[in-house]
Amino acid sequence: MSNKGITSRSESYSQWYLDIIDRAQLAENSSVRGCMVIKPYGYAIWENIQRELDLRIKEMGVSNAYFPLFIPKSFLSKEASHVKGFAKECAIVTHYRLKETKDGMGVEVDPEAKLEDELIVRPTSETIMYDTFSRWIESWRDLPLKINQWANIVRWERRTRLFLRTTEFLWQEGHTVHESHEESKKQVIEALEMYKRFAREVLALEMYGGKKSESEKFAGAVDTYGVEALMQDGKALQFGTSHDLGQNFAKVFNIKYINKNGELEYPWQTSWGVSTRMMGAIVMSHSDDLGLVLPPIIAPIKVVIIPIYKEGNKDKVMEFVKDVESKLSTVVDRVHLDERDFVSVGFKFNEWEKKGVPVRIEIGERDLEKKMVTIVRRDTNEKEEISVNSIGNDIKIILDNIQSELLKRSQKILEEGTTQVSSYKEFKDILKGKKGFLKAYWCGSKECEDAIKYETKATNRCFSKTGKGNCIYCGKESDKEWVFAMCY
Amino acid sequence: MSNKGITSRSESYSQWYLDIIDRAQLAENSSVRGCMVIKPYGYAIWENIQRELDLRIKEMGVSNAYFPLFIPKSFLSKEASHVKGFAKECAIVTHYRLKETKDGMGVEVDPEAKLEDELIVRPTSETIMYDTFSRWIESWRDLPLKINQWANIVRWERRTRLFLRTTEFLWQEGHTVHESHEESKKQVIEALEMYKRFAREVLALEMYGGKKSESEKFAGAVDTYGVEALMQDGKALQFGTSHDLGQNFAKVFNIKYINKNGELEYPWQTSWGVSTRMMGAIVMSHSDDLGLVLPPIIAPIKVVIIPIYKEGNKDKVMEFVKDVESKLSTVVDRVHLDERDFVSVGFKFNEWEKKGVPVRIEIGERDLEKKMVTIVRRDTNEKEEISVNSIGNDIKIILDNIQSELLKRSQKILEEGTTQVSSYKEFKDILKGKKGFLKAYWCGSKECEDAIKYETKATNRCFSKTGKGNCIYCGKESDKEWVFAMCY
Numbered sequence: 001m002s003n004k005g006i007t008s009r010s011e012s013y014s015q016w017y018l019d020i021i022d023r024a025q026l027a028e029n030s031s032v033r034g035c036m037v038i039k040p041y042g043y044a045i046w047e048n049i050q051r052e053l054d055l056r057i058k059e060m061g062v063s064n065a066y067f068p069l070f071i072p073k074s075f076l077s078k079e080a081s082h083v084k085g086f087a088k089e090c091a092i093v094t095h096y097r098l099k100e101t102k103d104g105m106g107v108e109v110d111p112e113a114k115l116e117d118e119l120i121v122r123p124t125s126e127t128i129m130y131d132t133f134s135r136w137i138e139s140w141r142d143l144p145l146k147i148n149q150w151a152n153i154v155r156w157e158r159r160t161r162l163f164l165r166t167t168e169f170l171w172q173e174g175h176t177v178h179e180s181h182e183e184s185k186k187q188v189i190e191a192l193e194m195y196k197r198f199a200r201e202v203l204a205l206e207m208y209g210g211k212k213s214e215s216e217k218f219a220g221a222v223d224t225y226g227v228e229a230l231m232q233d234g235k236a237l238q239f240g241t242s243h244d245l246g247q248n249f250a251k252v253f254n255i256k257y258i259n260k261n262g263e264l265e266y267p268w269q270t271s272w273g274v275s276t277r278m279m280g281a282i283v284m285s286h287s288d289d290l291g292l293v294l295p296p297i298i299a300p301i302k303v304v305i306i307p308i309y310k311e312g313n314k315d316k317v318m319e320f321v322k323d324v325e326s327k328l329s330t331v332v333d334r335v336h337l338d339e340r341d342f343v344s345v346g347f348k349f350n351e352w353e354k355k356g357v358p359v360r361i362e363i364g365e366r367d368l369e370k371k372m373v374t375i376v377r378r379d380t381n382e383k384e385e386i387s388v389n390s391i392g393n394d395i396k397i398i399l400d401n402i403q404s405e406l407l408k409r410s411q412k413i414l415e416e417g418t419t420q421v422s423s424y425k426e427f428k429d430i431l432k433g434k435k436g437f438l439k440a441y442w443c444g445s446k447e448c449e450d451a452i453k454y455e456t457k458a459t460n461r462c463f464s465k466t467g468k469g470n471c472i473y474c475g476k477e478s479d480k481e482w483v484f485a486m487c488y
Numbered sequence: 489m490s491n492k493g494i495t496s497r498s499e500s501y502s503q504w505y506l507d508i509i510d511r512a513q514l515a516e517n518s519s520v521r522g523c524m525v526i527k528p529y530g531y532a533i534w535e536n537i538q539r540e541l542d543l544r545i546k547e548m549g550v551s552n553a554y555f556p557l558f559i560p561k562s563f564l565s566k567e568a569s570h571v572k573g574f575a576k577e578c579a580i581v582t583h584y585r586l587k588e589t590k591d592g593m594g595v596e597v598d599p600e601a602k603l604e605d606e607l608i609v610r611p612t613s614e615t616i617m618y619d620t621f622s623r624w625i626e627s628w629r630d631l632p633l634k635i636n637q638w639a640n641i642v643r644w645e646r647r648t649r650l651f652l653r654t655t656e657f658l659w660q661e662g663h664t665v666h667e668s669h670e671e672s673k674k675q676v677i678e679a680l681e682m683y684k685r686f687a688r689e690v691l692a693l694e695m696y697g698g699k700k701s702e703s704e705k706f707a708g709a710v711d712t713y714g715v716e717a718l719m720q721d722g723k724a725l726q727f728g729t730s731h732d733l734g735q736n737f738a739k740v741f742n743i744k745y746i747n748k749n750g751e752l753e754y755p756w757q758t759s760w761g762v763s764t765r766m767m768g769a770i771v772m773s774h775s776d777d778l779g780l781v782l783p784p785i786i787a788p789i790k791v792v793i794i795p796i797y798k799e800g801n802k803d804k805v806m807e808f809v810k811d812v813e814s815k816l817s818t819v820v821d822r823v824h825l826d827e828r829d830f831v832s833v834g835f836k837f838n839e840w841e842k843k844g845v846p847v848r849i850e851i852g853e854r855d856l857e858k859k860m861v862t863i864v865r866r867d868t869n870e871k872e873e874i875s876v877n878s879i880g881n882d883i884k885i886i887l888d889n890i891q892s893e894l895l896k897r898s899q900k901i902l903e904e905g906t907t908q909v910s911s912y913k914e915f916k917d918i919l920k921g922k923k924g925f926l927k928a929y930w931c932g933s934k935e936c937e938d939a940i941k942y943e944t945k946a947t948n949r950c951f952s953k954t955g956k957g958n959c960i961y962c963g964k965e966s967d968k969e970w971v972f973a974m975c976y
Binding site for chain 2: 031063083084093094108110120132147
């Protein structure tokens with residue numbers, strides 16, 4: 001445990017993760033098992049993510065809409081592989097009324113208010129949406145239909161972990177319907193590429209993206225594509241997925257359209273999503289032993305100004321500070337002046353460091369004459385003095401630089417964390433050591449994939465490229481290289 | 489039924505309401521009883537509302553956060569009047585797992601996966617939030633705490649009606665905690681005034697706002713304030729509420745703080761919210777027999793451009809149209825060019841009229857030489873010709889004018905729809921005729937209030953002013969005038 005209450009990564013990576021979330025005030029466990037409270041500072045990051053992502057989703061011609069929280073139990077039985085493959089751990093509503101207990105001191109479930117068809121709190125919305133789509137779609141004129149929903153999702157997880165795996169989480173789910181498989185497949189890739197671009201441009205994260213193996217795909221999909229980021233402990237984190245649903249759901253939900261030749265056809269569908277899980281990826285990618293490190297684009301506060309004064313010179317210092325603040329605010333948004341009187345300057349330094357504010361400006365009396373201020377970059381923790389005259393533009397350049405340096409760092413982590421392996425021994429050795437992504441050939445059989453998973457705990461994350469090699473497990477010739485990793 | 493598939497208001501106001509929602513594609517009923525699907529066009533209005541409201545909420549120094557969807561049943565028993573007064577119709581989660589049926593064809597609830605303490609899908613979040621607040625608040629330094637949540641809410645309504653009363657709805661709920669009752673009461677009024685300003689500035693709606701009577705207040709509150717709008721059929725619609733919670737919840741959830749004198753005290757709380765019910769108010773206030781009418785600020789499309797061409801002159805017309813579009817778009821946002829080839833011009837006119845787009849621009853070949861275009865205002869349905877040269881600024885002025893004219897119209901409706909009454913006979917006569925708001929003195933007794941409600945179906949909406957008069961029902965002297973109305 002460091003003096004700032006954050007366990008170091010070398011001591012315990014998983015405790016470090018929880019300490020960062022706690023000290024940066026991002027989220028906490030609630031009184032409801034597995035459900036988190038997203039605290040104001042954490043939620044402000046999520047709002048920035050939402051805004052940036054929503055822009056990119058709309059640029060693909062997708063419209064937002066809202067569908068019911070509840071799904072009739074019977075809907076989940078319709079698509080056989082969806083129901084078989086999808087986890088059956090979910091919240092089930094069976095009653096719709098409480099009544100007062102006999103002693104008048106509390107409430108209990110009214111046994112008379114029992115639902116005939118129980119309702120499931122949505123674990124994903126394919127079924128409830130496609131039931132609706134079947135009424136919306138009549139002809140090719142109604143296609144493509146591109147809908148996105150921002151919503152809360154519930155999956156009854158046994159073991160939960162803030163952001164990474166919680167019973168309730170927030171996400172966006174895109175659902176599109178197309179005239180041809182060619183067009184829907186293009187949409188699947190477009191969504192995947194959008195996520196990768198978003199991760200790079202906004203979250204400063206580099207990642208792999210590609211098709212999943214049969215056993216790792218979404219229940220009910222023809223193909224699933226995933227984007228996979230690398231955490232500092234060498235484990236992968238699935239960041240988002242994009243599914244080619246083929247005509248599977250169209251057939252069971254009876255979505256049909258009249259094509260340009262006047263014939264009735266089943267359309268082709270996709271779905272894709274990312275969730276508050278991303279928040280976990282952000283925490284684990286950039287942060288250090290001092291606390292959270294945030295890319296400026298998603299930082300609730302980009303620059304914090306901390307005035308340093310004593311009883312006698314407060315007015316003088318604050319006048320200068322306010323001047324700096326107003327100069328800066330004309331060029332940079334989300335500038336915060338920490339005027340609190342009841343905590344020390346040292347406390348403020350610590351607090352904003354832990355919260356990952358990209359740039360800290362310290363202003364004391366000695367800075368007044370020089371017209372210079374001290375700034376500290378959170379990504380490198382380097383101090384420098386800059387002139388007040390051009391402070392707006394200078395800080396803007398520094399923020400842009402932090403954003404791009406964090407991405408470069410992430411690219412380097414991914415590159416250095418990826419190993420090309422050709423023998424199973426090497427594969428196992430690396431997983432015992434630095435871990436990371438392992439690029440290896442695999443024959444495509446479920447037996448080899450399962451054996452690798454069982455013996456090493458590493459799973460097939462996604463397709464890498466076509467080439468020529470031998471299956472890492474059975475040695476059979478293969479033309480497909482895949483990315484393996486231990487994962488969250 | 490008009491030729492556009494919209495029932496006229498005079499024929500059936502309630503069917504007219506549903507027709508508008510259907511034809512403007514705002515929302516529809518889902519396969520889940522009482523739960524609606526908010527369609528893309530309706531949701532786009534909601535997004536505009538959210539953005540404008542969120543700005544104003546943040547201006548009050550409130551931060552967004554997110555709390556669990558589920559509330560432990562035991563939490564609801566804590567505040568006696570909250571549980572007694574609050575409707576007990578809610579969705580109750582009793583199980584957390586499905587299993588395959590024996591025939592393998594479906595799923596059923598796994599009886600072994602039964603929760604010990606059942607979970608309630610939040611009908612409002614006071615209890616789950618304040619349980620959390622009790623851990624967040626320690627000293628006066630943590631106050632005021634001002635939190636807002638955008639969330640979905642479930643109340644098991646018997647009779648539902650799109651937007652106005654649905655089992656699931658979307659809302660924002662603000663929850664604040666203060667050091668003194670004086671400060672919290674100020675917050676209650678600040679939120680109420682914010683809603684009124686928002687309604688005026690954004691939704692172009694005038695309304696009454698004031699304290700509710702004892703019997704109409706929120707379960708668990710010391711006082712409830714409400715804002716009440718008047719619909720075209722003379723019925724009131726409660727648009728939002730703001731509650732003074734006193735120390736009631738603080739006491740049962742054990743929220744305590746150390747004040748500046750070092751003493752442990754219960755803080756003072758408020759909560760306030762508005763919901764997708766507002767969408768119903770928008771539909772019913774401004775719209776006419778031709779369809780929806782939208783204030784420009786919340787219109788997903790402010791201006792629609794409809795090109796009019798034949799086979800031979802399409803390129804020529806479209807070149808001019810694109811030029812107009814780009815000129816306009818530099819000044820006005822949310823401009824939409826309807827380029828569809830497979831529907832007629834008349835169909836387009838109808839469609840955008842029904843959807844309430846504030847300004848329609850028609851451009852045909854004859855407009856090219858004159859450099860003039862025809863515009864149609866949705867609020868007055870008046871046509872005029874305007875020059876292309878200054879089209880951006882001219883349309884901007886027209887949009888501003890529509891926004892302010894709609895507010896004036898709403899102010900007039902409220903004014904003309906309010907009657908000062910001094911006898912119970914007059915009171916009843918007005919309710920049989922034009923209805924609207926009735927300002928009348930009331931003695932304050934529950935007996936009179938209940939009798940009025942039972943005999944006339946009109947309820948006490950909110951406090952009006954202090955003065956001198958006689959109770960409309962019992963004739964006793966009273967110093968308080970109240971606003972009565974039949975309501976949604």
